[in-house]
Amino acid sequence: MSKLIKFAFLACTLIIFQGSTSAIAGPQYVGPEKCQNCHKAPYEVWKGTAHFKSYKKVHKHKTAKKIVKAVGEKRMKKSAICANCHYTMVKKKKKAKPVAGPSCESCHGPASKWISVHNEKGVDKATRISNAVAAGMVRPDNLYDVASNCMSCHGLENANLSGAHAAAMLDNGHPFNPNYEIVEYSQGSVRHRFYPPNVTENKVMTKAEMSRMFVIGQAAALVSANNAIKKTDHAKYVAGQKKRIARAKQVLSKVPDAAAFLAGPSKETGRAFASAIKSKDLSGAVGGDLPTSFK
Secondary structure, eight states, rough: OOOHHHHHHHHHHHHHHHHHHHHSSSOBBBHHHHHHHTOHHHHHHHHHSHHHHHHHHHHSSSHHHHHHHTTTOOOOOGHHHHHHOOEEEEEEEEEEEEEEEOOHHHHHHOTTTTTTTOOTTOOHHHHHHHHHHHOOOTTOHHHHHHHHHHHHHTTTTOTTTHHHHHHHHHHHHHHOOOOOOHHHHHHHHHHHOOOOTTTSOOEEEEEEEHHHHHHHHHHHHHHHHHHTSSSOOHHHHHHHHHHHHHHHHHHHHTTTTGGHHHHHHHHHHHHHHHTTTTTTTOOOHHGGGGSSSSO
């Protein structure tokens, strides 16, 4: 082996080692079983959802197999591309393996660094919340970030999905619903609002609460679509993202507090917008746009 080849081999080994160390140091998924130790009611709700059921079904579909082949993979459950959205990946020994479909951490963030602090005994609630958020937890009241996590997959915008793969997926039958809206899809079979004082009741949102979630979801959709449309010039993909953008702008134009966000849509301005309306009733502005049935 020449000195040049040896040097290249050592350099690549060092890069791989450093990348692996970085990945290990970052937050990891722990799986829904860890969450159900305390959150039994939400866990039972999740078991009745399409997210839960997909783990044993989606990879068996003919279309799924066709898509997996189109993106250069052999098996869906071993595909890093598919794992971005379809699976909860938990590290076992040295490799991350799928243990469930989309689950708790898909919305609330990988929990390895916050699961032990968000309900730590002997620590006051405000401190626990602050510590958990600092460790990466996306709390239910952080509506913008929750919505962003949903939009990244349902809008085919995941940061780890390339434009070429998105195009290949669509050309081979992958679904893409530009009309995906977070209230419609989160307040039906997925709803898990078990809050004090009655933690056995799965509470239905008020119209004011739905209105806030609705407009924040549209803000997240706008940022998501703006990011996505840069990925590829694939006709169906671009048309879908343009539809998401137009719908979001149409809704948000009815909300005066959204003016600054619309002037410069971003994650930061989206969070600021969500904070500005956190106690406002926007049902007068967008109540007529709210879904009347839920998935």
